[in-house]
Amino acid sequence: MIGPGTRKRALVVEDEAAIRELVRFHLDLAGYVVEEVDDGRRALDRIRAAAFDLILLDVMLPGLDGISVCRALRAEPQNQRTPVLMMTARDGESDTVLGLESGADDYLAKPFGVRELMARVTAVTRRHGRDRDAPASEDAVTVAGLTVDRQRRRARVREAEVELTKQEFDLLNLLISRPGIVYSRAALLQQVWHEDTFVTERTVDAVVSRLRRKLERDPGDPELLLTAWGVGYKFADGRD
DSSP states (O other), X not given: OOOTTOOOEEEEEOSOHHHHHHHHHHHHHTTOEEEEXXXXXXXXXXXXXXXXXXXXXXXXXXXXXXXXXXXXXXXXXXXXXXXXXXXXXXXXXXXXXXXXXXTOSEEEEESOOHHHHHHHHHHHHHHHHHHHHSOOOOOEEEETTEXXXXXXXXXXETTEEEOOOHHHHHHHHHHHHSTTOOEEHHHHIIIIITTOSSOOHHHHHHHHHHHHHHHOSSTTSOSSEEEETTTEEEEOOSOO
């Protein structure tokens, strides 16, 4: 429970009133100050106007769909690094993949129970809190024209700064630290997402896909973030 005077802010974007009320009620019990929005365009207006500690975002929304809202908020300085939990239909696998690729940290399939809801909220907020509190390293790594500044948690490729989410930075930092070393998806889950149990290997694939779009000259033919077929991923070591 969040202590008095330190209540965090959550934005719940959902057009179904019953689901919105359920989520609001339990986030309120967990100590959040909750805002509710039932329209994608209004959600984007709020995201641009105020900073939040957590955003729960439905995929199917009037005005502007959740995928578009998520992509837009990752370009907004106010909430660029805010944890986003995407809510999807039970059979909407394509929505789930698109949600993760658009910048969501995790997804919650409808219908969901209260315990699963709060477990996933705890997981994404704990992960972001762990990233924020981790001691900064003072060194930077440069490989193949890409520089990762660990202290400032920034990346530059071909002299241009690239905005990365926390998951993207942590995954890139791990791979670039050991060029040529292949990491299985399971190993990446363990080292980047640690003990979080609500993420899957599909999450790894989605984050790699996002990184390739941001870093590679041709995301369809990557030169930096390489696939080790049947195993996982590695960062190019110049001999590939």
